[in-house]
Amino acid sequence: xxxxxxxxxxxxxxxxxxxxxxxxxxxxxxxxxxxxxxxxxxxxxxxxxxxxxxxxxxxxxxxxxxxxxxxxxxxxxxxxxxxxxxxxxxxxxxxxxx
Ligand SMILES: [Zn+2]
Ligand SMILES: [Zn+2]
Numbered sequence: 001x002x003x004x005x006x007x008x009x010x011x012x013x014x015x016x017x018x019x020x021x022x023x024x025x026x027x028x029x030x031x032x033x034x035x036x037x038x039x040x041x042x043x044x045x046x047x048x049x050x051x052x053x054x055x056x057x058x059x060x061x062x063x064x065x066x067x068x069x070x071x072x073x074x075x076x077x078x079x080x081x082x083x084x085x086x087x088x089x090x091x092x093x094x095x096x097x098x
Contacts (some may be wrong), residue, residue, distance in 0.1 A: 043078035
């Protein structure tokens, strides 16, 4: 078993795994709240038609120029330790280990 390693381009953390070949892993830093450093919880967007009816309707907003709420469908994690809660839309960072 060989050892492969790489550095996350987002948080700079060194990641090591045992693998005979180069592999791509996902750094979990996107789950860490940048404000308090705690693990955030997955955020399930409120997709009820009542909330998003206007923004997602092409006829109502043909040029997609409308301002969108911070809590859009892009939000994937939330830290509720803050007021208001911190909503993150960071995506998992892929790190090549070799
Ligand atoms: Zn990272
Ligand atoms: Zn936090």
